[in-house]
Amino acid sequence: MDHKLRKEIGKIEKLKRRKKFQCLFPQCSDVSIGSHSQQRGGQLKIISENDEVFSMNFSMYDVLTKGNSAFSLVKTRIKNASIYPGFCQTHDGQVFSPIEKQPLKKGDELQAATFFLRTVTYEVTRKRLVHFGTQKILENCAKILPETALDNFKLQNLGRDKFIKHDLPFYLNNAYKAYNSPESGILKTKWVVIPKKLNASSCTVFSPMRDFQERIYHQAISSPQILSSFNLVPMQDETHVIVSWLAQHTDKNEWIESVMDTQLEQFINYVAICESEDICIGPELWESVDIFTRERVYEAMHHEIYRGALDEIPCIIRI
Numbered sequence: 445m446d447h448k449l450r451k452e453i454g455k456i457e458k459l460k461r462r463k464k465f466q467c468l469f470p471q472c473s474d475v476s477i478g479s480h481s482q483q484r485g486g487q488l489k490i491i492s493e494n495d496e497v498f499s500m501n502f503s504m505y506d507v508l509t510k511g512n513s514a515f516s517l518v519k520t521r522i523k524n525a526s527i528y529p530g531f532c533q534t535h536d537g538q539v540f541s542p543i544e545k546q547p548l549k550k551g552d553e554l555q556a557a558t559f560f561l562r563t564v565t566y567e568v569t570r571k572r573l574v575h576f577g578t579q580k581i582l583e584n585c586a587k588i589l590p591e592t593a594l595d596n597f598k599l600q601n602l603g604r605d606k607f608i609k610h611d612l613p614f615y616l617n618n619a620y621k622a623y624n625s626p627e628s629g630i631l632k633t634k635w636v637v638i639p640k641k642l643n644a645s646s647c648t649v650f651s652p653m654r655d656f657q658e659r660i661y662h663q664a665i666s667s668p669q670i671l672s673s674f675n676l677v678p679m680q681d682e683t684h685v686i687v688s689w690l691a692q693h694t695d696k697n698e699w700i701e702s703v704m705d706t707q708l709e710q711f712i713n714y715v716a717i718c719e720s721e722d723i724c725i726g727p728e729l730w731e732s733v734d735i736f737t738r739e740r741v742y743e744a745m746h747h748e749i750y751r752g753a754l755d756e757i758p759c760i761i762r763i
């Protein structure tokens with residue numbers, strides 16, 4: 445059974461890797477190429493060694509057979525890290541040019557909107573890919589997996605269905621509005637520049653709600669769940685931390701403004717490690733972390749309830 449399952453999952457992972465979607469640019473009907481949510485020649489290259497970084501292990505087989513202990517960081521070629529089928533060839537270059545062809549300028553509203561759009565399109569695509577893979581498991585592994593596992597997958601995909609059909613168009617729509625009129629005030633941004641290169645990079649959406657009960661409540665109601673975007677962009681001599689949220693969600697994000705002034709290091713580690721599946725860490729940094737701390741990092745990556753206070757999160761990214 446194990447062998448059969450491994451074979452089926454292998455096939456599904458291949459399908460997932462080759463999966464293409466329609467370009468996410470409005471009215472474009474071309475097919476997507478592999479876009480990077482974190483610039484390969486920029487932030488990833490800068491933290492890499494021999495063009496490799498540590499990123500999250502997304503092996504479906506491991507997740508299926510090992511459960512929570514499947515969480516680990518694995519060495520990944522930067523050409524394969526943070527890749528997603530989001531835009532066609534033309535729009536991949538065009539849409540991201542404000543942040544890839546221009547130097548980053550703290551407070552630039554078009555650049556902030558571009559980061560927000562990139563983060564949202566990455567999330568859209570990632571959710572669709574996971575949905576696609578889970579659907580394939582349901583179709584192809586029905587006879588191999590126990591009923592409880594299948595029921596669990598069905599439930600997960602129902603949740604994703606709601607998110608894909610309801611929440612993501614809301615964010616995509618607002619992201620384009622902000623991108624097309626950066627000064628409209630749709631988006632609020634807190635942008636901090638640290639005067640040194642951090643050996644970590646991330647592009648992720650996260651929930652600004654730290655209260656577990658409140659978060660569950662917001663996920664259950666029919667309005668879109670509240671998400672903010674986080675970009676950690678290391679460069680040769682400095683690192684940009686750019687957090688954006690929709691102005692209409694400002695009350696839920698207020699704490700972030702002050703925490704980024706007073707507890708920036710904890711905040712970066714909190715989002716990059718506890719809230720994100722899209723962290724890339726330079727080998728120099730990850731290989732210097734002792735195994736006990738690594739275990740605590742893995743723990744923090746998947747135990748939503750046990751995370752505790754900002755101060756208790758393992759701080760491996762040092763500013």
Ligand SMILES: [Zn+2]
Nearest residue numbers: 467472532535
């Ligand atoms: Zn296109």
